[in-house]
Amino acid sequence: MSLTLExxxxxxxxxxxLEQxxxxxxxxxxxLRMALLRKExxxxxxxxxxxxIGRRVYFPVEVIANLLDGASSDINNS
Incomplete structure (x- = not known):
């Protein structure tokens, strides 16, 4: 587990x-909402x-940590 993920x-x-x-x-x-509309x-x-979850949107911390660490996320294996 990476330090970022911890x-x-x-x-x-x-x-x-989204706010967090x-x-x-x-x-x-x-x-951030506008940036997420881009095709990057x-x-x-x-x-x-x-x-x-209901009407709220959440982002898994594992994916965010991978992105911050510079690794490409693999959604299917997380």
């Missing part, structure tokens, strides 16, 4: 909200991994 799991648990992800990336939530590889990885 830190994110300790702070947020298994999943993050924006804070982690030092962005405003609305700016990092945005596509995040969009593929997002999970809906």
């Amino acid at each position: 830190i994110l799991k300790e702070k947020y648990g298994a999943v993050m909200t 992800l924006a804070d982690t990336l030092s962005r405003k939530p609305e700016g 590889p990092w945005a596509e990885d995040i969009n593929k991994a997002k999970v809906y």
